[in-house]
Structures are given as structure tokens and as C-alpha cells.
Amino acid sequence: MNDIQTGRCLCGAVTFRTTGRLRGVLYCHCSQCRRQTGHFYAATNVGDDRLDIDGADAITWYAASDDARRGFCRTCGSALFWKRNGSDVTSVMAGAFDSPSGLIGHSHIFVADKGDYYEIDDGLPVFPASTP
Ligand SMILES: [Zn+2]
Ligand SMILES: [Zn+2]
Numbered sequence: 001m002n003d004i005q006t007g008r009c010l011c012g013a014v015t016f017r018t019t020g021r022l023r024g025v026l027y028c029h030c031s032q033c034r035r036q037t038g039h040f041y042a043a044t045n046v047g048d049d050r051l052d053i054d055g056a057d058a059i060t061w062y063a064a065s066d067d068a069r070r071g072f073c074r075t076c077g078s079a080l081f082w083k084r085n086g087s088d089v090t091s092v093m094a095g096a097f098d099s100p101s102g103l104i105g106h107s108h109i110f111v112a113d114k115g116d117y118y119e120i121d122d123g124l125p126v127f128p129a130s131t132p
Contacts, residue, residue, distance in 0.1 A: 007097040009078035013058040016080075016092065018046045024106025025094045026131070027124075029114035032064045036072075037079045040114070042094040044103055051090055107131060 005022065008015040022044040033041035053059075059081070060074040071081035082091035094103050107125040108114075120126060 005097055005101060007092070007101075009058075009073035009076050009080055009096065011073060011076035011078075013075050014053065014055040014073050014078075014080060016054065016096075017052045018050055018092065020046070020050045022046055022103060025103050026091075026106055027108045027120075028110050029108060029120075030110035031113050033110075034113075034115055036062075036064070036070055037093075041079075041082070043082060043091040044094055045089050045091040048088045048090055051092070 003020050005018045006015065007018075023046075025042050025044050028041040028043075030041075058073055058075060059071045061069045061071050061083075063069045066085075068082060068084045070079065071083065072079050078096060079093050080096050081093070083089075094101065097103065105122065105124050107127060108120050109127045109130055111120060111126045112128040114120065
């Protein structure tokens with residue numbers, strides 16, 4: 001298995017590279033994630049020591065809450081990153097990765113908050129709030 005993965009925003013101003021194994025993809029259905037991404041959030045995460053970002057000055061970090069911030073490309077608007085304050089791990093949006101990403105689904109979180117216009121029926125674990 002190739003353990004280097006690459007990805008980028010839609011316009012290419014921000015590119016990134018991860019090394020090592022990536023966590024299964026969490027699908028977050030909370031209203032903040034739905035509003036920011038346009039549907040629901042799908043992301044893996046990686047330690048900051050295994051994440052290289054090029055074009056970091058093109059990223060706007062928006063603090064949607066007191067706990068965390070969301071990084072998106074200020075030119076094309078692509079949602080790219082989520083980071084808890086003080087954490088040394090960064091969540092990276094699954095849709096930003098180049099194919100084949102090697103990513104697999106892990107579970108759905110905050111399903112109590114999910115949108116009313118879709119169903120979750122992929123058989124992955126579902127949690128009303130965060131993972132236990
Ligand atoms: Zn961009
Ligand atoms: Zn969320």
C-alpha cells in the first residue's frame with residue numbers, strides 16, 4: 001500500500017501531502033459541517049508531523065466554535081481542514097484527496113443533527129453525537 005497521499009483544493013492554490021496510514025473516514029452530519037460543506041462532512045485525520053501543506057497562506061481559518069477552526073481555500077472556497085484548538089492532529093476532507101485515496105468509511109457521527117433530505121444506509125456504524 002502506498003502510504004503517501006496527495007490532494008488539493010479545487011483551484012490548486014492549496015496542495016497537501018500526507019504520509020503514513022490514514023484513519024477511516026468520519027462522516028459528520030452536524031449543522032455546522034453541513035452548512036460549511038454543502039452536504040455532510042467526510043474526513044480522515046493525520047498527525048501534523050505527517051501533513052505537509054503547500055499554499056498555506058491561501059487558507060482562511062474560520063472559527064465556527066470556541067473549540068475548533070475550519071480551513072478553506074480563500075480563492076475557490078474548497079473545504080479542506082478541520083482542527084481542534086491546541087491539537088496536533090488535523091482533519092483533512094476526504095473529497096480533497098487525489099484518487100486512488102485508499103480511504104475507507106469508518107462511521108457516521110452527529111446523526112441526530114442530520115439533514116432531512118437524505119438517508120444513511122451504507123451499513124456503517126451511526127452515532128447520535130460524537131464517537132463514544
Ligand atoms: Zn482553491
Ligand atoms: Zn460536524
